[in-house]
Amino acid sequence: MFEQPGYLSTRGGVTDASFEDALLGGLAPDGGLYVPSIWPMLSSEDLADLAGADYPDVCAAVVARFVGDTFSPEEIRALSAAAYSSFHHPDIAPLTDLADGLYLLELFWGPTFSFKDFALQLLGQMLDALLERRGERLTIVGATSGDTGSAAIAALANRAAVDVVILHPAGRVSEVQRRQMTTVDAPNVHNVAVEGTFDDCQDLVKAMFADEVFRSEVHLSAVNSINFGRIMAQVVYYVWAYLRLDQRPFSVAVPTGNFGNAYSAYVASAMGIPIESIIIGNNANHGVSRLISTGSLSIQEVVPTIAPAMDIAVPSNFERLLFDILGRDARLLAATMADFRARGVLNIPAPEMAGVVSLFRSAWMSDQAIEGYMGDLYGSHGIIVDPHTAIGIAAARMRSDRVNVPVVAVATAHPAKFAETVERATGCLPDVPAALAALTGLPERYVSLPADLALIEAHIRSVADVR
Numbered sequence: 001m002f003e004q005p006g007y008l009s010t011r012g013g014v015t016d017a018s019f020e021d022a023l024l025g026g027l028a029p030d031g032g033l034y035v036p037s038i039w040p041m042l043s044s045e046d047l048a049d050l051a052g053a054d055y056p057d058v059c060a061a062v063v064a065r066f067v068g069d070t071f072s073p074e075e076i077r078a079l080s081a082a083a084y085s086s087f088h089h090p091d092i093a094p095l096t097d098l099a100d101g102l103y104l105l106e107l108f109w110g111p112t113f114s115f116k117d118f119a120l121q122l123l124g125q126m127l128d129a130l131l132e133r134r135g136e137r138l139t140i141v142g143a144t145s146g147d148t149g150s151a152a153i154a155a156l157a158n159r160a161a162v163d164v165v166i167l168h169p170a171g172r173v174s175e176v177q178r179r180q181m182t183t184v185d186a187p188n189v190h191n192v193a194v195e196g197t198f199d200d201c202q203d204l205v206k207a208m209f210a211d212e213v214f215r216s217e218v219h220l221s222a223v224n225s226i227n228f229g230r231i232m233a234q235v236v237y238y239v240w241a242y243l244r245l246d247q248r249p250f251s252v253a254v255p256t257g258n259f260g261n262a263y264s265a266y267v268a269s270a271m272g273i274p275i276e277s278i279i280i281g282n283n284a285n286h287g288v289s290r291l292i293s294t295g296s297l298s299i300q301e302v303v304p305t306i307a308p309a310m311d312i313a314v315p316s317n318f319e320r321l322l323f324d325i326l327g328r329d330a331r332l333l334a335a336t337m338a339d340f341r342a343r344g345v346l347n348i349p350a351p352e353m354a355g356v357v358s359l360f361r362s363a364w365m366s367d368q369a370i371e372g373y374m375g376d377l378y379g380s381h382g383i384i385v386d387p388h389t390a391i392g393i394a395a396a397r398m399r400s401d402r403v404n405v406p407v408v409a410v411a412t413a414h415p416a417k418f419a420e421t422v423e424r425a426t427g428c429l430p431d432v433p434a435a436l437a438a439l440t441g442l443p444e445r446y447v448s449l450p451a452d453l454a455l456i457e458a459h460i461r462s463v464a465d466v467r
Protein backbone atom coordinates (compact mmCIF):
# COMPACT_ATOMS: atom_id res chain seq x y z
CA MET A 1 0.00 0.00 0.00
CA PHE A 2 1.36 3.45 0.89
CA GLU A 3 4.33 4.35 3.02
CA GLN A 4 2.62 5.19 6.32
CA PRO A 5 3.80 7.91 8.70
CA GLY A 6 4.37 7.39 12.40
CA TYR A 7 3.69 10.30 14.77
CA LEU A 8 6.17 12.40 16.71
CA SER A 9 5.98 15.37 19.02
CA THR A 10 7.16 18.76 17.74
CA ARG A 11 9.16 19.08 20.99
CA GLY A 12 11.02 15.79 20.64
CA GLY A 13 9.59 13.90 23.65
CA VAL A 14 7.75 11.35 21.49
CA THR A 15 9.21 9.82 18.34
CA ASP A 16 7.18 6.73 17.53
CA ALA A 17 3.49 7.14 18.37
CA SER A 18 0.73 5.56 16.30
CA PHE A 19 -2.19 7.42 14.73
CA GLU A 20 -4.35 5.92 17.50
CA ASP A 21 -2.06 7.42 20.18
CA ALA A 22 -2.18 10.83 18.48
CA LEU A 23 -5.96 10.75 18.09
CA LEU A 24 -6.74 9.63 21.66
CA GLY A 25 -3.97 11.73 23.25
CA GLY A 26 -4.65 15.06 21.52
CA LEU A 27 -1.65 16.89 22.99
CA ALA A 28 1.66 15.00 23.22
CA PRO A 29 2.81 14.23 26.81
CA ASP A 30 5.79 16.65 26.49
CA GLY A 31 3.40 19.54 25.72
CA GLY A 32 4.22 19.45 22.00
CA LEU A 33 1.88 18.72 19.11
CA TYR A 34 1.73 15.47 17.18
CA VAL A 35 2.84 15.61 13.55
CA PRO A 36 3.35 12.80 11.02
CA SER A 37 6.95 11.63 10.53
CA ILE A 38 6.66 12.01 6.73
CA TRP A 39 4.18 13.71 4.41
CA PRO A 40 2.32 11.00 2.52
CA MET A 41 2.01 11.92 -1.17
CA LEU A 42 -0.95 11.97 -3.50
CA SER A 43 0.50 11.13 -6.92
CA SER A 44 -1.00 12.32 -10.19
CA GLU A 45 -2.30 8.76 -10.71
CA ASP A 46 -3.99 8.80 -7.30
CA LEU A 47 -5.59 12.11 -8.19
CA ALA A 48 -6.64 10.95 -11.66
CA ASP A 49 -8.39 8.00 -9.96
CA LEU A 50 -10.26 10.44 -7.72
CA ALA A 51 -11.62 12.66 -10.52
CA GLY A 52 -15.41 12.45 -10.20
CA ALA A 53 -15.29 10.71 -6.80
CA ASP A 54 -17.78 11.88 -4.18
CA TYR A 55 -16.68 13.62 -0.97
CA PRO A 56 -16.59 10.54 1.32
CA ASP A 57 -14.43 8.69 -1.24
CA VAL A 58 -11.96 11.60 -1.43
CA CYS A 59 -11.96 11.63 2.36
CA ALA A 60 -11.24 7.90 2.52
CA ALA A 61 -8.31 8.28 0.10
CA VAL A 62 -6.71 11.03 2.20
CA VAL A 63 -7.36 9.32 5.56
CA ALA A 64 -5.94 6.01 4.32
CA ARG A 65 -2.57 7.74 3.93
CA PHE A 66 -2.42 8.86 7.58
CA VAL A 67 -3.87 6.18 9.85
CA GLY A 68 -1.36 3.32 9.58
CA ASP A 69 -3.01 0.12 10.75
CA THR A 70 -5.40 1.88 13.15
CA PHE A 71 -8.27 1.41 10.64
CA SER A 72 -8.68 -0.96 7.69
CA PRO A 73 -9.64 0.44 4.25
CA GLU A 74 -13.20 -0.89 4.73
CA GLU A 75 -13.47 0.79 8.14
CA ILE A 76 -12.17 4.06 6.70
CA ARG A 77 -14.76 4.04 3.95
CA ALA A 78 -17.57 3.31 6.42
CA LEU A 79 -16.41 6.02 8.86
CA SER A 80 -16.09 8.63 6.07
CA ALA A 81 -19.54 7.82 4.66
CA ALA A 82 -21.12 8.04 8.12
CA ALA A 83 -19.31 11.29 9.00
CA TYR A 84 -20.73 13.24 6.06
CA SER A 85 -24.20 11.67 5.94
CA SER A 86 -25.72 14.41 8.10
CA PHE A 87 -24.64 17.34 5.87
CA HIS A 88 -27.31 19.59 4.39
CA HIS A 89 -25.85 19.82 0.87
CA PRO A 90 -25.45 16.94 -1.64
CA ASP A 91 -21.91 18.14 -2.58
CA ILE A 92 -20.92 18.33 1.13
CA ALA A 93 -18.49 21.18 0.26
CA PRO A 94 -19.92 23.00 -2.78
CA LEU A 95 -17.51 25.17 -4.78
CA THR A 96 -19.17 28.24 -6.29
CA ASP A 97 -17.68 30.55 -8.92
CA LEU A 98 -17.70 34.21 -7.83
CA ALA A 99 -16.25 35.34 -11.20
CA ASP A 100 -12.83 36.87 -11.97
CA GLY A 101 -10.97 33.74 -10.87
CA LEU A 102 -12.41 33.80 -7.37
CA TYR A 103 -14.22 30.75 -5.96
CA LEU A 104 -16.01 30.19 -2.68
CA LEU A 105 -15.68 26.79 -0.99
CA GLU A 106 -18.77 26.57 1.23
CA LEU A 107 -17.77 24.65 4.35
CA PHE A 108 -20.89 25.47 6.35
CA TRP A 109 -23.39 22.77 5.39
CA GLY A 110 -22.63 20.45 8.32
CA PRO A 111 -25.09 19.82 11.18
CA THR A 112 -24.04 22.97 13.08
CA PHE A 113 -23.31 25.21 10.03
CA SER A 114 -19.62 25.94 10.63
CA PHE A 115 -16.55 24.29 9.06
CA LYS A 116 -15.75 22.71 12.44
CA ASP A 117 -18.23 19.96 11.55
CA PHE A 118 -15.88 18.61 8.85
CA ALA A 119 -13.29 17.58 11.40
CA LEU A 120 -15.48 16.83 14.39
CA GLN A 121 -17.97 14.60 12.56
CA LEU A 122 -15.11 12.39 11.36
CA LEU A 123 -13.36 12.51 14.75
CA GLY A 124 -16.58 11.50 16.51
CA GLN A 125 -16.89 8.42 14.29
CA MET A 126 -13.23 7.48 14.78
CA LEU A 127 -13.25 7.96 18.55
CA ASP A 128 -16.36 5.88 18.98
CA ALA A 129 -14.99 3.05 16.83
CA LEU A 130 -11.67 3.02 18.73
CA LEU A 131 -13.24 3.16 22.18
CA GLU A 132 -15.67 0.40 21.38
CA ARG A 133 -12.78 -1.76 20.17
CA ARG A 134 -10.82 -1.03 23.36
CA GLY A 135 -13.82 -1.37 25.67
CA GLU A 136 -13.10 2.07 27.15
CA ARG A 137 -15.07 5.23 27.88
CA LEU A 138 -13.92 8.85 27.84
CA THR A 139 -15.21 12.10 29.26
CA ILE A 140 -14.57 14.81 26.68
CA VAL A 141 -14.42 18.28 28.18
CA GLY A 142 -14.17 21.46 26.13
CA ALA A 143 -14.53 25.22 26.42
CA THR A 144 -16.23 27.12 23.64
CA SER A 145 -16.66 30.71 22.53
CA GLY A 146 -19.31 29.54 20.06
CA ASP A 147 -18.76 27.12 17.17
CA THR A 148 -16.56 24.35 18.58
CA GLY A 149 -18.97 23.41 21.38
CA SER A 150 -21.96 22.81 19.13
CA ALA A 151 -19.87 20.94 16.54
CA ALA A 152 -18.45 18.65 19.26
CA ILE A 153 -21.89 18.04 20.73
CA ALA A 154 -23.40 17.26 17.32
CA ALA A 155 -20.56 14.81 16.64
CA LEU A 156 -20.70 13.03 19.99
CA ALA A 157 -24.37 13.09 21.08
CA ASN A 158 -25.75 9.62 21.79
CA ARG A 159 -22.39 7.89 21.27
CA ALA A 160 -22.09 5.01 23.69
CA ALA A 161 -18.44 5.43 24.67
CA VAL A 162 -18.23 9.13 25.57
CA ASP A 163 -19.71 11.78 27.79
CA VAL A 164 -19.27 15.29 26.46
CA VAL A 165 -19.15 18.30 28.78
CA ILE A 166 -19.02 21.76 27.20
CA LEU A 167 -18.34 24.91 29.22
CA HIS A 168 -19.59 28.13 27.67
CA PRO A 169 -19.41 31.63 29.17
CA ALA A 170 -22.93 32.46 30.41
CA GLY A 171 -24.53 35.21 28.33
CA ARG A 172 -21.49 35.59 26.08
CA VAL A 173 -22.30 33.25 23.20
CA SER A 174 -24.96 34.19 20.66
CA GLU A 175 -28.50 32.93 21.18
CA VAL A 176 -28.26 30.66 18.10
CA GLN A 177 -24.95 29.24 19.29
CA ARG A 178 -26.35 28.57 22.80
CA ARG A 179 -29.47 26.88 21.47
CA GLN A 180 -27.37 24.70 19.15
CA MET A 181 -25.72 23.27 22.27
CA THR A 182 -28.46 23.29 24.88
CA THR A 183 -31.38 21.92 22.85
CA VAL A 184 -29.57 18.64 22.06
CA ASP A 185 -31.52 16.05 24.02
CA ALA A 186 -29.01 13.24 24.58
CA PRO A 187 -28.13 11.53 27.87
CA ASN A 188 -24.35 11.93 27.29
CA VAL A 189 -24.42 15.70 26.54
CA HIS A 190 -23.81 18.04 29.48
CA ASN A 191 -23.78 21.82 29.04
CA VAL A 192 -22.43 24.12 31.70
CA ALA A 193 -23.00 27.88 31.57
CA VAL A 194 -20.03 29.26 33.49
CA GLU A 195 -20.46 32.58 35.24
CA GLY A 196 -17.36 34.12 33.66
CA THR A 197 -15.60 34.75 30.35
CA PHE A 198 -14.36 32.37 27.63
CA ASP A 199 -10.87 32.70 29.12
CA ASP A 200 -12.25 31.53 32.49
CA CYS A 201 -13.75 28.48 30.74
CA GLN A 202 -10.46 27.69 29.02
CA ASP A 203 -8.53 28.10 32.27
CA LEU A 204 -10.94 25.71 34.00
CA VAL A 205 -10.41 23.07 31.31
CA LYS A 206 -6.63 23.48 31.54
CA ALA A 207 -6.82 23.16 35.34
CA MET A 208 -8.84 19.93 35.00
CA PHE A 209 -6.15 18.47 32.74
CA ALA A 210 -3.49 19.47 35.27
CA ASP A 211 -5.46 17.73 38.07
CA GLU A 212 -4.09 14.19 37.60
CA VAL A 213 -6.44 12.54 40.07
CA PHE A 214 -9.53 14.01 38.44
CA ARG A 215 -8.09 13.38 35.00
CA SER A 216 -7.71 9.65 35.48
CA GLU A 217 -10.87 9.31 37.57
CA VAL A 218 -13.16 10.50 34.74
CA HIS A 219 -10.89 9.44 31.81
CA LEU A 220 -10.58 13.02 30.65
CA SER A 221 -9.91 13.81 27.00
CA ALA A 222 -10.30 16.70 24.58
CA VAL A 223 -11.17 17.33 20.96
CA ASN A 224 -9.76 20.84 20.65
CA SER A 225 -8.09 22.02 17.49
CA ILE A 226 -4.63 20.75 18.39
CA ASN A 227 -5.75 17.16 17.69
CA PHE A 228 -3.97 15.97 14.53
CA GLY A 229 -7.11 14.05 13.52
CA ARG A 230 -8.85 17.39 12.99
CA ILE A 231 -6.05 18.65 10.75
CA MET A 232 -6.18 15.45 8.69
CA ALA A 233 -9.93 15.74 8.16
CA GLN A 234 -9.53 19.34 6.98
CA VAL A 235 -6.92 18.43 4.37
CA VAL A 236 -9.67 16.60 2.49
CA TYR A 237 -11.57 19.70 1.34
CA TYR A 238 -8.46 21.25 -0.19
CA VAL A 239 -7.93 18.07 -2.22
CA TRP A 240 -11.63 18.18 -3.08
CA ALA A 241 -11.39 21.81 -4.26
CA TYR A 242 -8.45 20.88 -6.51
CA LEU A 243 -10.48 18.06 -8.06
CA ARG A 244 -13.47 20.40 -8.56
CA LEU A 245 -11.17 22.88 -10.33
CA ASP A 246 -10.25 20.13 -12.81
CA GLN A 247 -6.80 19.86 -11.25
CA ARG A 248 -5.57 23.38 -12.00
CA PRO A 249 -3.01 24.96 -9.65
CA PHE A 250 -4.75 27.37 -7.28
CA SER A 251 -4.30 29.55 -4.22
CA VAL A 252 -6.43 29.44 -1.07
CA ALA A 253 -7.61 32.22 1.22
CA VAL A 254 -8.39 31.21 4.81
CA PRO A 255 -9.84 33.28 7.68
CA THR A 256 -7.55 32.29 10.54
CA GLY A 257 -7.79 31.98 14.33
CA ASN A 258 -5.95 29.00 15.79
CA PHE A 259 -4.24 28.34 12.44
CA GLY A 260 -5.76 24.82 12.12
CA ASN A 261 -7.53 25.45 8.83
CA ALA A 262 -4.59 27.30 7.26
CA TYR A 263 -2.17 24.58 8.43
CA SER A 264 -4.42 21.94 6.81
CA ALA A 265 -3.98 23.77 3.48
CA TYR A 266 -0.22 23.61 4.06
CA VAL A 267 -0.47 19.84 4.63
CA ALA A 268 -2.42 19.46 1.36
CA SER A 269 0.38 21.32 -0.40
CA ALA A 270 3.04 19.14 1.29
CA MET A 271 1.15 16.09 -0.02
CA GLY A 272 1.57 17.31 -3.59
CA ILE A 273 -1.54 19.42 -4.25
CA PRO A 274 -0.29 22.41 -6.31
CA ILE A 275 -1.27 25.27 -4.00
CA GLU A 276 0.54 28.42 -5.15
CA SER A 277 -0.06 30.45 -2.03
CA ILE A 278 -1.99 30.27 1.22
CA ILE A 279 -3.45 33.68 1.95
CA ILE A 280 -4.44 34.07 5.58
CA GLY A 281 -6.88 36.68 6.84
CA ASN A 282 -6.99 38.00 10.41
CA ASN A 283 -9.30 40.33 12.29
CA ALA A 284 -7.85 43.00 14.62
CA ASN A 285 -6.08 40.17 16.51
CA HIS A 286 -3.50 39.93 13.75
CA GLY A 287 -0.45 38.35 15.36
CA VAL A 288 -0.13 35.55 12.76
CA SER A 289 -0.52 37.98 9.92
CA ARG A 290 2.34 40.04 11.36
CA LEU A 291 4.44 36.94 11.98
CA ILE A 292 4.12 35.85 8.36
CA SER A 293 4.91 39.26 6.94
CA THR A 294 7.64 40.33 9.40
CA GLY A 295 8.95 37.12 11.01
CA SER A 296 8.11 38.41 14.48
CA LEU A 297 5.21 37.87 16.91
CA SER A 298 4.74 39.48 20.29
CA ILE A 299 1.85 38.45 22.53
CA GLN A 300 -0.85 41.10 22.73
CA GLU A 301 -4.12 41.40 24.61
CA VAL A 302 -7.07 39.84 22.73
CA VAL A 303 -9.64 42.40 21.59
CA PRO A 304 -13.24 41.29 21.00
CA THR A 305 -14.29 41.62 17.32
CA ILE A 306 -17.31 40.87 15.11
CA ALA A 307 -15.46 37.71 13.92
CA PRO A 308 -15.22 36.16 17.42
CA ALA A 309 -14.07 32.67 16.34
CA MET A 310 -10.78 34.33 15.39
CA ASP A 311 -10.22 36.36 18.58
CA ILE A 312 -7.01 34.56 19.49
CA ALA A 313 -3.59 35.97 20.47
CA VAL A 314 -1.41 32.87 20.17
CA PRO A 315 -2.52 30.46 17.43
CA SER A 316 -1.79 27.02 18.89
CA ASN A 317 -1.38 25.20 15.56
CA PHE A 318 1.36 27.57 14.41
CA GLU A 319 3.82 25.41 16.36
CA ARG A 320 3.30 22.69 13.74
CA LEU A 321 4.29 25.01 10.89
CA LEU A 322 7.17 26.38 12.94
CA PHE A 323 8.46 22.82 13.29
CA ASP A 324 8.79 22.61 9.51
CA ILE A 325 10.08 26.19 9.25
CA LEU A 326 12.90 25.20 11.62
CA GLY A 327 13.79 22.17 9.50
CA ARG A 328 11.96 19.70 11.81
CA ASP A 329 14.60 20.29 14.50
CA ALA A 330 12.64 19.38 17.67
CA ARG A 331 15.33 20.69 20.04
CA LEU A 332 15.45 24.04 18.33
CA LEU A 333 11.65 24.17 18.31
CA ALA A 334 11.40 23.33 22.05
CA ALA A 335 13.99 26.03 22.84
CA THR A 336 12.18 28.57 20.63
CA MET A 337 8.84 27.85 22.35
CA ALA A 338 10.39 28.07 25.83
CA ASP A 339 11.93 31.41 24.89
CA PHE A 340 8.57 32.59 23.50
CA ARG A 341 6.88 31.71 26.81
CA ALA A 342 9.58 33.46 28.82
CA ARG A 343 9.94 36.67 26.77
CA GLY A 344 6.60 36.85 24.94
CA VAL A 345 8.35 37.34 21.60
CA LEU A 346 8.76 34.84 18.78
CA ASN A 347 11.28 35.48 16.00
CA ILE A 348 11.71 33.44 12.84
CA PRO A 349 15.35 33.72 11.71
CA ALA A 350 15.73 35.61 8.39
CA PRO A 351 17.08 32.67 6.31
CA GLU A 352 14.09 30.52 7.34
CA MET A 353 11.66 33.22 6.17
CA ALA A 354 12.70 32.36 2.62
CA GLY A 355 11.58 28.70 2.97
CA VAL A 356 8.18 27.35 3.99
CA VAL A 357 6.96 30.80 5.06
CA SER A 358 7.18 32.13 1.51
CA LEU A 359 4.15 29.97 0.62
CA PHE A 360 2.05 32.24 2.85
CA ARG A 361 0.64 35.74 2.39
CA SER A 362 -1.45 37.64 4.89
CA ALA A 363 -3.83 40.53 5.43
CA TRP A 364 -5.94 41.78 8.32
CA MET A 365 -9.05 43.92 8.80
CA SER A 366 -10.65 46.11 11.44
CA ASP A 367 -14.31 45.51 12.38
CA GLN A 368 -15.28 48.56 10.39
CA ALA A 369 -13.50 47.27 7.28
CA ILE A 370 -15.10 43.81 7.67
CA GLU A 371 -18.59 45.28 7.89
CA GLY A 372 -17.92 47.62 4.97
CA TYR A 373 -16.66 44.74 2.85
CA MET A 374 -19.70 42.57 3.69
CA GLY A 375 -21.87 45.43 2.40
CA ASP A 376 -19.72 45.78 -0.75
CA LEU A 377 -19.92 42.05 -1.50
CA TYR A 378 -23.69 42.16 -1.21
CA GLY A 379 -23.86 45.22 -3.44
CA SER A 380 -21.46 43.98 -6.13
CA HIS A 381 -22.07 40.20 -6.17
CA GLY A 382 -25.41 39.87 -4.37
CA ILE A 383 -23.87 37.44 -1.89
CA ILE A 384 -24.30 37.41 1.85
CA VAL A 385 -21.40 36.01 3.85
CA ASP A 386 -20.62 35.81 7.55
CA PRO A 387 -17.92 38.15 8.96
CA HIS A 388 -15.21 35.43 9.12
CA THR A 389 -15.74 34.47 5.49
CA ALA A 390 -15.69 38.14 4.46
CA ILE A 391 -12.16 38.46 5.88
CA GLY A 392 -10.98 35.50 3.78
CA ILE A 393 -12.47 36.89 0.57
CA ALA A 394 -11.04 40.35 1.24
CA ALA A 395 -7.60 38.83 1.94
CA ALA A 396 -7.84 36.94 -1.37
CA ARG A 397 -8.50 40.25 -3.15
CA MET A 398 -5.74 42.09 -1.33
CA ARG A 399 -2.98 39.52 -1.60
CA SER A 400 -3.39 37.43 -4.74
CA ASP A 401 -0.97 38.88 -7.23
CA ARG A 402 -1.18 36.15 -9.87
CA VAL A 403 -4.26 37.04 -11.92
CA ASN A 404 -4.29 33.80 -13.90
CA VAL A 405 -4.26 31.54 -10.81
CA PRO A 406 -7.72 30.85 -9.36
CA VAL A 407 -8.19 31.63 -5.67
CA VAL A 408 -10.43 29.49 -3.47
CA ALA A 409 -11.72 31.41 -0.45
CA VAL A 410 -13.12 29.15 2.27
CA ALA A 411 -16.49 30.07 3.80
CA THR A 412 -16.24 28.99 7.42
CA ALA A 413 -19.71 29.71 8.81
CA HIS A 414 -23.26 30.07 7.52
CA PRO A 415 -24.28 33.76 7.60
CA ALA A 416 -27.37 32.88 9.68
CA LYS A 417 -25.06 32.17 12.64
CA PHE A 418 -24.10 35.87 12.64
CA ALA A 419 -27.42 37.35 11.58
CA GLU A 420 -27.13 40.61 13.57
CA THR A 421 -23.80 41.56 12.00
CA VAL A 422 -25.05 40.55 8.57
CA GLU A 423 -28.12 42.74 8.96
CA ARG A 424 -26.06 45.74 10.11
CA ALA A 425 -23.63 45.35 7.20
CA THR A 426 -26.02 44.58 4.35
CA GLY A 427 -29.40 45.84 5.53
CA CYS A 428 -30.98 42.41 5.13
CA LEU A 429 -31.31 39.24 7.13
CA PRO A 430 -29.76 36.00 5.84
CA ASP A 431 -31.96 32.99 5.01
CA VAL A 432 -32.14 30.77 8.05
CA PRO A 433 -31.75 27.02 7.37
CA ALA A 434 -34.75 25.04 8.62
CA ALA A 435 -32.54 23.09 11.02
CA LEU A 436 -31.49 26.35 12.75
CA ALA A 437 -34.97 27.86 12.74
CA ALA A 438 -36.30 24.68 14.35
CA LEU A 439 -34.21 25.32 17.48
CA THR A 440 -36.37 28.25 18.58
CA GLY A 441 -38.85 27.13 21.21
CA LEU A 442 -37.18 23.79 21.99
CA PRO A 443 -36.45 23.22 25.67
CA GLU A 444 -32.87 24.03 26.71
CA ARG A 445 -30.82 21.87 29.07
CA TYR A 446 -27.86 23.30 30.96
CA VAL A 447 -26.68 23.99 34.47
CA SER A 448 -25.23 27.33 35.57
CA LEU A 449 -22.17 27.23 37.81
CA PRO A 450 -19.67 29.77 39.11
CA ALA A 451 -16.15 29.65 37.62
CA ASP A 452 -14.98 27.38 40.44
CA LEU A 453 -12.84 24.34 39.68
CA ALA A 454 -13.98 22.19 42.62
CA LEU A 455 -17.68 22.78 41.90
CA ILE A 456 -17.33 22.06 38.19
CA GLU A 457 -15.25 18.94 38.76
CA ALA A 458 -17.85 17.69 41.25
CA HIS A 459 -20.55 18.28 38.66
CA ILE A 460 -18.61 16.37 35.99
CA ARG A 461 -18.02 13.44 38.39
CA SER A 462 -21.76 13.29 39.00
CA VAL A 463 -22.76 13.21 35.32
CA ALA A 464 -19.91 11.21 33.72
CA ASP A 465 -20.66 7.54 33.35
CA VAL A 466 -17.27 5.95 34.02
CA ARG A 467 -17.07 2.20 34.02
Ligand SMILES: *Cc1c(COP(=O)(O)O)cnc(C)c1O
Residues within 6 Å of the ligand: 114, 115, 116, 147, 148, 225, 255, 256, 257, 258, 259, 260, 261, 262, 309, 310, 388, 389, 412, 413
Ligand atom coordinates in the same frame (compact mmCIF):
# COMPACT_ATOMS: atom_id res chain seq x y z
C1 LIG B 1 -12.93 28.27 14.24
C2 LIG B 1 -13.33 29.25 13.20
C3 LIG B 1 -12.36 29.97 12.44
C4 LIG B 1 -10.86 29.84 12.70
O1 LIG B 1 -10.34 28.61 12.27
P1 LIG B 1 -8.87 28.15 12.77
O2 LIG B 1 -8.72 26.77 12.27
O3 LIG B 1 -8.92 28.22 14.26
O4 LIG B 1 -7.88 29.11 12.19
C5 LIG B 1 -12.80 30.81 11.43
N1 LIG B 1 -14.13 30.99 11.21
C6 LIG B 1 -15.08 30.34 11.92
C7 LIG B 1 -16.51 30.59 11.61
C8 LIG B 1 -14.73 29.44 12.94
O5 LIG B 1 -15.67 28.81 13.66
